[in-house]
Amino acid sequence: MPRSSPRAVVADDSHFMRSVISDILSEGGIDVVAQAKNGHEAVQAVREHDPDVVTMDVEMPEMDGIEAVGRIMAQHPTPILMLSAHTDEDADVTFEALQKGAVDFFTKPGGEVSMEMSRLKDQLVDIVHSVAQAEPRAGDTAAETTSSGAGTERPDAAPERYGGRPTLVIGSSTGGPTVVEEVMSSLPLTASLRVLIVQHMPGGFTGRFAERLDARSEYDVSEAQDGARIGSGEALVAAGDQHMEVANYSHGRLRVSLTDDPPVNSVRPAVDVTMKSAAETVDDRLIGVILTGMGEDGADGIRALKERGARTIAQDEASSAVFGMPKRAIETGCVDTITSIESIPAAILDAVPQEVH
Incomplete structure (x- = not known):
């Protein structure tokens, strides 16, 4: 598949958000090959479909986005874009995901999500295209450093x-x-x-x-x-x-x-x-x-x-x-x-x- 049409897995625990994100990516020329409602399904989808990029929700049941990133980078390294809410807790977790090997993150809008996502769809499509071209890097040792x-x-x-x-x-x-x-x-x-x-x-x-x-x-x-x-x-x-x-x-x-x-x-x-x-x-x-x-x-x-x-x-x-x-x-x-x-x-x-x- 040419780089201009990357293959994506969309992982989010909300059926509504999976649909919204998938529709936006499809309209932007990105082939959504699978959806996942938790980290387990995301890891399995990456193994089965070998996508060019994964959009990964931070908060998911059974296995969250952080653990899923770690497993994907260990088993089948793939460029991952984290989708994060505008909260202090999600900011901390998002940086942890980047440390584990995720390439970048995109902040989910609050309020009327469908309207806001539509407004931000060009930005989301652009960043997914960019992340799909990235070389995935394993998490590095900086995560193990201390406050000293x-x-x-x-x-x-x-x-x-x-x-x-x-x-x-x-x-x-x-x-x-x-x-x-x-x-x-x-x-x-x-x-x-x-x-x-x-x-x-x-x-x-x-x-x-x-x-x-x-x-x-x-x-x-x-x-x-x-x-x-x-x-x-x-x-x-x-x-x-x-x-x-x-x-x-x-x-x-x-x-x-x-x-x-x-x-x-x-x-x-x-x-x-x-x-x-x-x-x-x-x-x-x-x-x-x-x-x-x-x-x-x-x-x-x-x-x-x-x-x-x-x-x-x-x-x-x-x-x-x-x-x-x-x-x-x-x-x-x-x-x-x-x-x-x-x-x-x-x-x-x-x-x-x-x-x-």
Whole structure:
């Protein structure tokens, strides 16, 4: 079956929602080969039909979506899109599913579900097409880290002290949350970075994402608030549905502003907005990183950073769930280093000057 017509399994405990989702996907050119009302049926359907993508509800009886993701990734690795409600509990569970190997998530609307799903149908079809093209990755070890920030092994060559007051801007989308965790958990506090993270993610999830990064890295990570300031050893995650701009930079501390300006590259927050504002405002060392994701967001930002003299890094195709954003950035000719996700922390540290003792 050509990629333009992926085969899908739809798993949801609600017959109504299974029908709505299946109809939307079918109308969008996606072949729904099976439906499942719980995790057991989803695992069996994947084994029997070998689909290109699964849409997986989080809350289901008998076997929930989290356990189903784990079993599918262990037995028959398949790209999975989680369908999550806008609740704190579902946000936590959704991140657990991503850690187990799900590629991305889509938030179910509240209220009149049928009307809202109809309004969002183009977004759902687009993301299912994108996830269907992803390379499924097994869950990684970041899930096992503790709140002390004991993450993945740090590069052996990391020197004890760094200088240059570097600012790191990371942009990612589809498949991004777990790889951003992997990067952040591998960066030593001694690098003295100021970190800005733009992950395409709706409001209600970015706060939880920031909490996870805070627990799994040595950095003090929080969700961006308008006017927030950060210095060495601190990081901000762009808030869902708001652009994050670098408004001011002075003596190693930067301040951000949040705006409701129209989407850029059809997304808000946009990586381009944050990277361009950093290039215009920050007069110390700059490092730009583009990770896995669909679309072209970040390409113009990487160009602006490079023109400002920044070191620029992109995730390679082999380790990207979706190679859209890194590919577009690389095509600008403004990327210095193209490497695997495992080597990106070392590439970041290579861009930070060592202090002379």
